[in-house]
Amino acid sequence: MRERENGLAAEGLRVRYGRRIVLADLSLPPIEASRLTVVAGPNGAGKSTFLRALAGLMPVEGSLRLDGCELVGARPADRAARVAYMPQTLPQDLGFTVLEAVLHACRSGVARPPTIDEAVSRAAATLGRLGLATLADVPLDRLSGGQRQLTSLAQALVRRPRLLLLDEPLTALDLHHQHAVLSVLRSLATEGVAVVAVLHDLGLAASWADRVILMRDGAVVADGPLDATVTPTALADVYCVTASIHRHADGAFSIAVSGLATR
Numbered sequence: 001m002r003e004r005e006n007g008l009a010a011e012g013l014r015v016r017y018g019r020r021i022v023l024a025d026l027s028l029p030p031i032e033a034s035r036l037t038v039v040a041g042p043n044g045a046g047k048s049t050f051l052r053a054l055a056g057l058m059p060v061e062g063s064l065r066l067d068g069c070e071l072v073g074a075r076p077a078d079r080a081a082r083v084a085y086m087p088q089t090l091p092q093d094l095g096f097t098v099l100e101a102v103l104h105a106c107r108s109g110v111a112r113p114p115t116i117d118e119a120v121s122r123a124a125a126t127l128g129r130l131g132l133a134t135l136a137d138v139p140l141d142r143l144s145g146g147q148r149q150l151t152s153l154a155q156a157l158v159r160r161p162r163l164l165l166l167d168e169p170l171t172a173l174d175l176h177h178q179h180a181v182l183s184v185l186r187s188l189a190t191e192g193v194a195v196v197a198v199l200h201d202l203g204l205a206a207s208w209a210d211r212v213i214l215m216r217d218g219a220v221v222a223d224g225p226l227d228a229t230v231t232p233t234a235l236a237d238v239y240c241v242t243a244s245i246h247r248h249a250d251g252a253f254s255i256a257v258s259g260l261a262t263r
């Protein structure tokens with residue numbers, strides 16, 4: 001354990017599907033606790049693979065340290081106590097109510113699960129935070145897509161992780177709920193959680209992210225504050241678009257795409 005490290009450090013991360021290497025020797029300056037980090041990039045860039053690797057859902061080579069403790073090779077229950085992952089897919093446990101699904105997520109897979117009373121209290125607080133309290137007793141198969149996505153987020157939040165990994169958490173949400181969720185993520189970061197979210201919407205990243213990691217072909221091609229990473233050159237290089245970027249007087253950010261290129 002390296003005592004002074006805070007957040008997540010990745011060094012020489014390598015991930016394969018079969019014989020194909022999808023992430024090749026990926027290293028990053030530490031992903032800091034108290035920061036909201038967005039991972040962006042084109043389809044197939046390796047963003048989900050990166051998150052799944054961080055979550056311990058696939059074999060990796062290299063080193064991943066969270067607060068100085070090595071995650072690669074750590075016991076799944078130890079990792080689960082500190083890392084929570086929200087997948088792209090919506091929750092499948094359709095026989096459960098919202099509350100049951102969140103309680104299950106709170107107590108499963110961790111070495112020292114909270115008591116039922118503690119789990120109920122945490123679940124109630126999490127549902128309240130996400131505006132889901134009135135849906136607590138509704139079965140998942142009676143929810144809208146957006147409500148199921150919020151439930152999936154609640155399942156990750158209720159674990160109170162040090163590292164929260166979210167793979168496209170906003171895809172089913174309306175404009176209000178997109179910003180409401182990002183506001184919750186910002187609060188969690190302020191409380192000391194390292195939050196890493198894959199997002200396609202760079203406008204939302206501009207409003208909320210402290211740091212943007214741009215990926216392409218399994219590699220990090222830019223990493224830093226949005227104004228330094230999302231530039232016309234980067235958009236051409238990473239997304240193959242000709243685009244201009246506008247920062248408006250009120251700070252709002254917009255991208256105007258004027259053409260498509262091929263690689």
Ligand SMILES: Nc1ncnc2c1ncn2[C@@H]1O[C@H](COP(=O)(O)OP(=O)(O)OP(=O)(O)O)[C@@H](O)[C@H]1O
Nearest residue numbers: 017018020022041042043044045046047048049050
């Ligand atoms: N289970 C798998 N088996 C083999 N190859 C895979 C598997 N999952 C993903 N890949 C490949 O790995 C690469 C990275 O995929 P990944 O899902 O990480 O991309 P992504 O950046 O998350 O894309 P998207 O934005 O479309 O969700 C792609 O070329 C994809 O075809």
